[in-house]
Amino acid sequence: MAVAQEPRARAYARYRVSVEQVVTFRHQGFLVVKGLVSLADVAELAAHCEDVVAGRVGRECLGEHVGYTDATWRAGGAADAAEKRYNRIHMLHRHLEIHERFLLHPRVLDVLEALIGPDVLALQSMLFLKPPGADGQGYHQDSYYIPTLPDTLCGAWIAVDRADVDNGCVRFTVGSQHEPIYPDAGNAARHYPSERLDDLHVIDHASDTDEARNGLTPIARKYAGREVPGIAEPGDVVFFGGHILHRSLRNGSDRFRRSFVGHYCNARSYTEWDYGYAPGMANGRHILARGRTHLPYAQPLFGTPCAANSPVPERSGGTAPTMMGDVDSGMMQAAPTESERLDPAAHEG
Numbered sequence: 001m002a003v004a005q006e007p008r009a010r011a012y013a014r015y016r017v018s019v020e021q022v023v024t025f026r027h028q029g030f031l032v033v034k035g036l037v038s039l040a041d042v043a044e045l046a047a048h049c050e051d052v053v054a055g056r057v058g059r060e061c062l063g064e065h066v067g068y069t070d071a072t073w074r075a076g077g078a079a080d081a082a083e084k085r086y087n088r089i090h091m092l093h094r095h096l097e098i099h100e101r102f103l104l105h106p107r108v109l110d111v112l113e114a115l116i117g118p119d120v121l122a123l124q125s126m127l128f129l130k131p132p133g134a135d136g137q138g139y140h141q142d143s144y145y146i147p148t149l150p151d152t153l154c155g156a157w158i159a160v161d162r163a164d165v166d167n168g169c170v171r172f173t174v175g176s177q178h179e180p181i182y183p184d185a186g187n188a189a190r191h192y193p194s195e196r197l198d199d200l201h202v203i204d205h206a207s208d209t210d211e212a213r214n215g216l217t218p219i220a221r222k223y224a225g226r227e228v229p230g231i232a233e234p235g236d237v238v239f240f241g242g243h244i245l246h247r248s249l250r251n252g253s254d255r256f257r258r259s260f261v262g263h264y265c266n267a268r269s270y271t272e273w274d275y276g277y278a279p280g281m282a283n284g285r286h287i288l289a290r291g292r293t294h295l296p297y298a299q300p301l302f303g304t305p306c307a308a309n310s311p312v313p314e315r316s317g318g319t320a321p322t323m324m325g326d327v328d329s330g331m332m333q334a335a336p337t338e339s340e341r342l343d344p345a346a347h348e349g
């Protein structure tokens, strides 16, 4: 049960995304934004993680119905030690104010606005603790799990600890962001735009850490030598689109690999996804983080400032130019916009 609290008032300087960053995001399928979240914010998240593993907060909402605790990890050895109890916990933004605040972190939303916006819907939050020895997750595509139409899904992975090859950072298969979503035989019923493709085949066992079983392994092999580790320092944020194949390996170090991950889509995409999947539009259960939308949306339960509870933003820019063919030259030209036709003087020069 969520308990409303006064949201913490913090001022954040707007982060301005560069053209080069947008190109990098599209070119390699992911983008690391260095130092996007301040070390003060990271310290707060780290202290919160310690509270969670010690059972000081969140006990009442860590049940199976809201939190996914890695059963494999718990079953296999050393599971009684409190600091090794949890690997990954889902959707705590519906229960704890701090999770809502990090899901709607203004600097993260600044980047998302540029990459998939301007209208942004916040869908999913996950807290990864990934203690030493914890397993990773095999090749998968996030848009398979969270379908949005049009397909605009994007993850934002905030590093709490340094994430590197030794402690099982996320690895991205560069080039695979252009692949369609491969439906899994276990859940082929969900509808994807890529079902329209002639030769798209159903695969098995996405996310399986066993490469031999994971049906996406042959797709990853098309990009042999192009898997890149998403190395991140505390406060760095890794953005990645919903189609890119990615995976993480076992934490083979003696360090935790903690992170907070949000998943977002353009707020004008239709989705039936919620935590637990049921047919029918689910947009009304997700928070409008930025911009506006013609589709339903939810309010943040703890009142974190975001588009859902703020005045509707002005959007200027007039009407888009239309192209029209010039009969004499045969060339395409931009026709005057409606506002230019109404007030040509305002647009001279």
Ligand SMILES: O=C(O)CCC(=O)C(=O)O
Pocket: 128, 136, 137, 142, 155, 157, 168, 169, 170, 246, 247, 248, 259, 261
């Ligand atoms: O952090 C990880 O190990 C995996 C993250 C991931 O696959 C995701 O957020 O989609």
